[in-house]
Amino acid sequence: MVLLGLIVLFARMNDGVREIITGVVMEPVGFLMERMSGPSNYIHAFLYDLSHFNGLRSENKRLRLEVAELRRELNRYREEALENARLKALLRIKNSVPGDFLLARVVGYDPTAWRSFVTVNRGMKDGVQMDDVVLAGGGVVGRVLMTTIHYSRVMLLTDRNSHIPALVQRSRVRGILVGGGDGICSLEYVAKGADVVVGDRVITSGLDESFPKGLLLGKVVEILGDDGEEGLFQRIKVRPLVDLKRLEEVLVMVRPHTK
Amino acid sequence: MKLHLFVLFFLLLNSVTVSAWGHLLEVNSVKINLLIPTIVWYAITSRDGAQGLLVIAITGFLYDLVSSNNIGTYILAMSATYLLIRYVVAHASMEFWWQRLLLVVMISFIFQAALRTATGYIETVWPWGALQAVADGLVSLGLFPIFHGLVPLLEQRDANE
Numbered sequence: 001m002v003l004l005g006l007i008v009l010f011a012r013m014n015d016g017v018r019e020i021i022t023g024v025v026m027e028p029v030g031f032l033m034e035r036m037s038g039p040s041n042y043i044h045a046f047l048y049d050l051s052h053f054n055g056l057r058s059e060n061k062r063l064r065l066e067v068a069e070l071r072r073e074l075n076r077y078r079e080e081a082l083e084n085a086r087l088k089a090l091l092r093i094k095n096s097v098p099g100d101f102l103l104a105r106v107v108g109y110d111p112t113a114w115r116s117f118v119t120v121n122r123g124m125k126d127g128v129q130m131d132d133v134v135l136a137g138g139g140v141v142g143r144v145l146m147t148t149i150h151y152s153r154v155m156l157l158t159d160r161n162s163h164i165p166a167l168v169q170r171s172r173v174r175g176i177l178v179g180g181g182d183g184i185c186s187l188e189y190v191a192k193g194a195d196v197v198v199g200d201r202v203i204t205s206g207l208d209e210s211f212p213k214g215l216l217l218g219k220v221v222e223i224l225g226d227d228g229e230e231g232l233f234q235r236i237k238v239r240p241l242v243d244l245k246r247l248e249e250v251l252v253m254v255r256p257h258t259k
Numbered sequence: 260m261k262l263h264l265f266v267l268f269f270l271l272l273n274s275v276t277v278s279a280w281g282h283l284l285e286v287n288s289v290k291i292n293l294l295i296p297t298i299v300w301y302a303i304t305s306r307d308g309a310q311g312l313l314v315i316a317i318t319g320f321l322y323d324l325v326s327s328n329n330i331g332t333y334i335l336a337m338s339a340t341y342l343l344i345r346y347v348v349a350h351a352s353m354e355f356w357w358q359r360l361l362l363v364v365m366i367s368f369i370f371q372a373a374l375r376t377a378t379g380y381i382e383t384v385w386p387w388g389a390l391q392a393v394a395d396g397l398v399s400l401g402l403f404p405i406f407h408g409l410v411p412l413l414e415q416r417d418a419n420e
Contacts (some may be wrong), residue, residue: 107279108278108279108325109278109279109280110273110278110326110327111277111278111292111322111325112326112327112328112378113285113289113290113292113325113377114288114375114378114380114383114387114390115326115327115328117326117327118419119278145327146327153327155327160379160380163381181380181383182287184290198320229416
């Protein structure tokens with residue numbers, strides 16, 4: 001009878017009073033419901049996981065494969081972006097220097113560790129000849145010393161047997177750029193007192209038939225022997241503009257066929 | 260016969276690998292190269308000196324072709340190295356690993372000196388030639404046990420034939 005009375009009383013209440021009472025009840029109940037639903041959801045999820053364990057394992061495997069595939073793709077895109085940058089640099093040279101060029105890839109180095117030679121994948125069939133100039137990135141890399149049908153051997157300008165007539169771009173002082181065998185070249189036969197400072201750019205002088213005038217060779221990094229020592233010449237160290245230990249693509253400057 | 264073919268193939272593979280990997284395993288002019296340790300092991304192991312010399316000469320010729328050195332540099336250096344090892348081994352016992360290690364270091368240093376002098380890089384013999392010799396010695400420590408493990412297999416195949 002009391003319960004029936006309460007129901008009737010509740011039904012006859014106006015909306016405002018009913019909302020207040022509902023609020024008073026719902027707030028603590030809701031709080032409890034919220035706290036209790038956490039473990040419940042967790043248990044439910046756990047039971048769900050258990051029941052779908054095989055599916056999860058296969059999904060995990062699939063996702064791992066997908067991640068590996070995406071990583072591989074990402075790496076490929078990175079490689080292509082880097083290659084793109086290198087090729088653009090080569091293209092800039094190609095546009096700035098007159099002549100016909102062939103793009104070639106470095107496929108090997110000399111097995112003799114102290115020799116500075118690389119093998120590129122262009123040869124006689126592509127029109128490459130002995131003494132053709134090879135360029136990359138910022139400037140001259142070396143010259144072709146030997147060709148076969150599909151490959152050529154390039155002597156880098158750091159090899160000790162490399163001698164290139166050169167001049168200092170700023171002061172027009174002439175010398176011979178000789179490979180040092182250790183990644184550095186030296187500009188030789190430059191008289192003491194000649195106007196050369198660290199940071200000067202060294203370019204080809206054009207006196208050699210192979211190298212056209214004005215190709216960048218390197219930068220002066222050190223000057224020795226200009227301070228009262230005996231001798232006629234300065235000792236000038238020149239660092240090539242191109243990192244010759246990381247060559248991947250080069251441009252071979254092809255001359256017209258000589259018969 | 261199998262042993263000779265194995266060494267020939269292995270040295271050729273080594274030359275291609277060293278060329279293709281370029282500066283990957285290189286510090287200045289010291290390179291991880293299996294050439295000298297292999298020649299030393301081969302000279303110690305092979306019974307027939309004449310056949311061994313022929314194999315080394317063929318390999319040297321191919322090394323000359325792959326490298327930028329004048330033809331004859333590797334043939335002479337490698338053949339002389341092989342004969343020198345045969346001479347040393349005929350007069351000294353090489354029972355222990357450290358004896359073989361010292362032999363590799365000594366032979367490699369002589370080889371380096373000869374080759375660097377022949378190619379005009381005599382002043383790099385010290386310290387780079389010496390460091391290369393030490394590197395070759397260390398490589399031989401890992402390489403010789405593998406090769407020794409292969410010998411019975413190669414000889415067994417020979418016997419079967």
